Amino acid sequence: MSALQVLAPDGVPTLTSGVDVAAVIVPFLANLAWPDGSVGVRADDVVVISSKIVSKAEGRLARASEREPTINAESVRVVATRGYDDDRPPLRIVENRQGVVMAAAGVDASNTYPGTILLLPEDPDASARRIRRGLAARLGGVRPGVILTDSAGRPWRAGVTDFALGAAGIRVLADHRGEVDNAGRPLESTIVALADEIAAAADLLKGPTGGRPVAVVRGVADAVTHDDGPGARGLNRTGPEDLFALGTREAWELGRVRPLP
Incomplete structure (x- = not known):
């Protein structure tokens, strides 16, 4: 059996320009009480932080x-x-x-x-790396993964969802190509936006109105890496990979779309 757990502490104060984000949130993380009786955060946890409090701390x-x-x-x-x-x-x-x-x-x-x-934040991945270093320095060397989140809408879907704007110590994509599904068929194109899914799970408790800008996700140890990694910017699909960058008329004229047979 596997389990996913999310805790979001109350009482994180409003941050102002120049405040050290890691220093502010560490006391709240250190006192998290988990259902198994453990307290605090582990190296295989993911600390998920609203980018808004980071923007405030950075004077943005x-x-x-x-x-x-x-x-x-x-x-x-x-x-x-x-x-x-x-x-x-x-x-x-x-x-x-x-x-x-x-x-x-x-x-x-x-x-x-x-x-x-x-x-x-000016550079969300750099901000995530800096916060991760700050957490490790104050948690006795424990280096949980860090994700900075924001919310956005999606084409053809109503509502907004949180996504990973910045990341450090997180495997942001889970590439399942070459594996087989439950029926034994090979997977040819399945790449999961793992960091986005963790961000969305954390937002179920963080939310835009609950006054809880920080959450910790436990149960995704395979996503956490010792090194900071390339960050979340690689999740952005722009340039030649963006099949929807053009309007319908432009795409038709450039031969990017074809009528159904």
Whole structure:
């Protein structure tokens, strides 16, 4: 039998610019009480942190009145836009400087100070590595995996889900190609976004409104690595691998789509 466990401590305070994220969260991690009677975190756990508290600690804030120019500065490519439609506000989906395709380049006014907006961390993978080093220094050398998360919508699916924006000590992809399924058939294209699935599992307790920006996931030891690894940026599918980068008309004219037979 295998089990997945998630704990999210209450009481993590609001962070301000210049605060050491690892130093703030370590007391909460050290006091986590697990169902088996153990306390704290282990090296094969994954510490999942909302990128918003990291952005605050890194001073990645701007005035709310500067939202549009801030989005422009954080964008490298416009993917899709929507003007006012019925009662819905305009929407701009872009590829941002971190390589993620998401609404408004990840610039967000939720869970931040009045009159301000939050930008994503400048380099989420570097932030995850720095936090992991800080955790190890304060946990007696224990080096859990670290994932920084944000939420985004997905084409053709309603609602948003958390995903891995940055990662350290995590095998972000689980490549099952070459293995066989339960019926003995070979798997030819199955690559699981493992870090995204861990991020989504943690968000079931973290959530956008619960005041719990940190969670620890236990039961995914195979995903945790001793070295920091390449991070989460490799999860972004852009460039030639992005089959949906073009509008339908553009794709048709360039021969990227064909009619059904």
